Each structure stands twice: as structure tokens, then as C-alpha cells.
Amino acid sequence: MPYQVGEAVRLLPLAPPGHVRTPxxxxxxxxxxxxxxxxxxxxxxxxxxxxxxxxxxxxxxxxSMDAIWGAAAERPEDRLDAEIFDNWLEPADAPA
Amino acid sequence: MPPHDHHDHDHxxxxxSPSGHPYRPDQDAPLSYFQRMEIAVRELLVEKGxxxxxxxxxxxxxxxxxxxxxxxxxxxxxxTDPEFKARLLADGSAACAEMGVPVEAMKLxxxxxxxxxxxxxxxxxxxxxxxxxxxxxxxxxxxxxxxxRTVIEPRKVLAEFGLTLPEGTDVQVHDSxxxxxxxxxxxxxxGTEDMDEAALAALVxxxxxxxxxVPTA
Numbered sequence: 001m002p003y004q005v006g007e008a009v010r011l012l013p014l015a016p017p018g019h020v021r022t023p024x025x026x027x028x029x030x031x032x033x034x035x036x037x038x039x040x041x042x043x044x045x046x047x048x049x050x051x052x053x054x055x056x057x058x059x060x061x062x063x064s065m066d067a068i069w070g071a072a073a074e075r076p077e078d079r080l081d082a083e084i085f086d087n088w089l090e091p092a093d094a095p096a
Numbered sequence: 097m098p099p100h101d102h103h104d105h106d107h108x109x110x111x112x113s114p115s116g117h118p119y120r121p122d123q124d125a126p127l128s129y130f131q132r133m134e135i136a137v138r139e140l141l142v143e144k145g146x147x148x149x150x151x152x153x154x155x156x157x158x159x160x161x162x163x164x165x166x167x168x169x170x171x172x173x174x175x176t177d178p179e180f181k182a183r184l185l186a187d188g189s190a191a192c193a194e195m196g197v198p199v200e201a202m203k204l205x206x207x208x209x210x211x212x213x214x215x216x217x218x219x220x221x222x223x224x225x226x227x228x229x230x231x232x233x234x235x236x237x238x239x240x241x242x243x244x245r246t247v248i249e250p251r252k253v254l255a256e257f258g259l260t261l262p263e264g265t266d267v268q269v270h271d272s273x274x275x276x277x278x279x280x281x282x283x284x285x286x287g288t289e290d291m292d293e294a295a296l297a298a299l300v301x302x303x304x305x306x307x308x309x310v311p312t313a
Contacts, residue, residue, distance in 0.1 A: 021273050023220050023249065040275050058274055060205075074249045078267040083274035 002057055003033045008092035009061060011084060019047030022088045028093045031063035034081055042085070057086040159232065164302035166197050167229035167279060171305065172297035174206075175284040188279060192229065199228045199277065207270060208281045209310070214265050215280045216254065216307030218246040219272040226277040230302055237306065247271060257308040280307040287313045 003009060013028035021043050037058040045053030061084045066076035112118055127135070141147050170192055174181040184191035188204030202312065204226060207215040219225065220243050225233040246253050250267045254260070270278045270310050282304045288296060291313075303309035 021221060023247075023271060023273060024218075026271075043274070060276075069248065072176065072248075074251055075267070078250065078269070080247060080269040080271060082271040083276055085274065 003059060003089065003091075005033050005035060007033045009033060009059075010092045010094065011061070012021070012088050012090060014088070019045060020044055022084060024081065025068065026061075026063065026082055026084070027088075029063055029068050031061040031067060034060040034062040037083065042087075044068075059068045059084055059086065059089070061070055061089070071092075125305060159227070162231040163225060164230045164300075164305065165297070166231075167302070168297040168300035169224070169293075169306045170195060170197065170229065170279070171281060171300045172293045174281055175288075175296055176293050181251070181281075184281070197228055199226070203275060204275050204279060205270075205276050206279045206281050207268070209283045209307075211262075212264075212266060213268050213282075214254075214261050214307065214310075215268045215278075216246060216250055217270045217272060217280060218243055219279040220244065220247055221273055224258060224268075224272040224277060226279055229279055230276075230305060257303065257311055275307075280305050282311050285311050285313040 008030060009032070010030045011022060011027050015027075037060060039055040040058050042053045042056040045051075060081050062079055062081045064076060065073040065078040066081060068080060138152065142149055170184065173195065174184050180191060180194075180308075183194070184206050185208060188206040189199040191206075192199050192204060207217075209215055219237075223233055223238040223243075225237060227233070242253065247269055250269050251261065254267070272278055282300065284296070285299060288299070291299075299311045299313060301309060301311065304311045
């Protein structure tokens with residue numbers, strides 16, 4: 001089931017080989033779904049010419065700078081949004 | 097010494113043109129692997145009739161013809177037409193299509209600056225950029241320094257662009273990591289109440305639509 005706007009999610013702390021579009025600095029971080037962008041092509045498959053791969057759901061996830069950088073944040077309450085594919089997300093309350 | 101200030105002819109002109117400018121070195125280095133690859137693929141595609149030299153030249157010309165003036169016209173329309181602004185914020189691609197600027201369906205996200213929130217756009221992974229609205233990206237947008245620092249210390253980066261935000265204005269960074277493209281809708285400057293759409297558009301520069309500047313009257 002798709003995530004709902006406002007739902008807290010954690011980005012999976014994975015480091016798979018190949019073409020991925022999840023920035024390193026956000027892996028393992030917790031944010032909330034800002035909007036659901038619908039289904040789109042899967043870049044992790046398309047990068048290798050696999051055009052028959054199933055589509056992925058893409059979300060904009062909003063993070064506080066505090067959630068990303070902790071004590072090193074320039075201003076903790078500033079925010080950052082990034083587009084994240086659903087296979088990189090899990091509910092924030094899932095056992096880490 | 098400034099380049100044209102060469103009244104004293106005792107010094108050497110080595111490495112300088114007769115007009116006093118340094119010569120740029122010729123690009124005599126061998127092609128890189130990727131340059132060779134690009135030429136080979138392009139020539140093969142032309143040989144096989146998939147595309148033609150004329151078609152490629154046409155695409156390059158179309159790319160060069162796009163400029164931030166397109167984005168500025170969209171911003172000025174949003175400043176003067178509240179209903180257009182609502183449509184632009186709801187579906188950027190559809191609203192731009194109304195103005196004859198095609199952006200792929202659902203691809204454009206327009207983010208509005210307010211007294212509470214200032215938006216700035218970056219692509220940390222590469223250099224995703226709304227070329228249809230802003231033309232080619234500036235070199236700094238593609239450089240590692242801008243791409244890495246904007247997500248860590250956006251305020252410091254903005255200050256280096258000459259933009260110091262008021263206390264109490266939050267910074268909202270948009271990392272353009274996948275399929276979406278972003279346009280910042282700046283705040284309409286004070287003192288522009290009597291300006292028409294064309295005059296307003298002239299106030300809107302590229303940097304303001306990336307979010308590293310704000311327009312002024």
C-alpha cells in the first residue's frame with residue numbers, strides 16, 4: 001500500500017552496487033512523505049536497459065536538517081526535500 | 097596590470113596577443129574516452145539513418161534558444177494572475193504548457209517563496225535542471241562545491257551569493273534526485289504594484305528561480 005502524506009519513513013541504509021538515485025547522505029535517515037509522485041520508471045533497471053522492469057512509486061520525502069546532520073546542522077529547523085523511490089523506504093517505526 | 101594598459105613597451109609580450117589578452121591554449125590534447133565514444137555513436141546513428149547531422153544541429157539550436165526569459169515570463173504571470181499561480185503550484189507542467197512552454201507531464205514542481213520559507217534547488221547526484229524554462233545550467237550549478245555544500249550549509253552558500261535571509265525565514269532545500277524539475281517562485285518585490293507583466297518579468301533573473309537570489313525592483 002502506498003505511503004500516505006505525512007507518514008514517517010526511514011530510508012534503508014543500503015549500499016548496493018550499480019546505478020541508484022538515493023543520495024548517500026540520506027540513507028538511514030528519517031523523514032516524512034511530502035507528496036506522492038505516482039509510479040514512474042525504475043532508474044535502477046532502466047540504467048541497464050531493462051525496460052521491462054515494473055515501475056516504482058516515487059515520493060518526495062521531507063527531512064529536517066537536524067534529522068540529517070544532527071549536531072552538525074547549520075540550523076536544525078531548516079528542511080530538505082528529496083525524491084525517493086519506494087524500494088528505499090520503510091515505515092519509520094519498523095525495527096531498524 | 098589591466099590587459100589594455102600597455103603603454104610601457106619595454107616588457108615582454110610573450111604569451112599575450114597584440115591586444116594584450118593572454119592567448120588561450122589550443123585544445124591539442126587527445127580526445128578523452130567519452131569524447132571518442134560520443135563521436136562514434138553519433139556517426140553510427142547518422143550512418144544508420146536513425147538521425148541526421150541536420151537534426152542534431154537543430155536540437156543544439158533549440159537547446160541554445162531556451163533561456164531564463166521563459167521562466168521569468170511564467171513567474172511574472174503568476175505574480176499578476178492568482179488563478180494561474182494556483183494552477184502553477186498545483187501542476188507546474190500543465191500551467192507552463194498553457195504558456196507554450198512544454199515540460200514533460202507532471203515533471204515540474206513549483207515551490208513558492210514566502211516570508212516564512214525560502215526555497216533553493218540543487219541536484220547532488222548530477223545536475224538536473226529545468227532546461228525548458230531556464231536554458232542551460234550555469235557552471236557553478238554543476239560543480240561539486242555547490243552540489244555538496246548546499247545540502248549541508250545552505251545559508252553559508254546563499255550568503256556567498258550575496259543573499260542573507262532574515263532571521264526567522266526557514267530554508268527549504270530541494271534535492272532534485274529523480275524525475276522532477278524545480279522552479280522557485282520568488283516573492284514579488286515591493287514597489288512593483290504599477291508594473292505590467294513584461295516589466296515584472298524583466299526583474300526575474302535565473303538565480304532567483306534557482307533560489308540563490310531574490311528579485312529586487
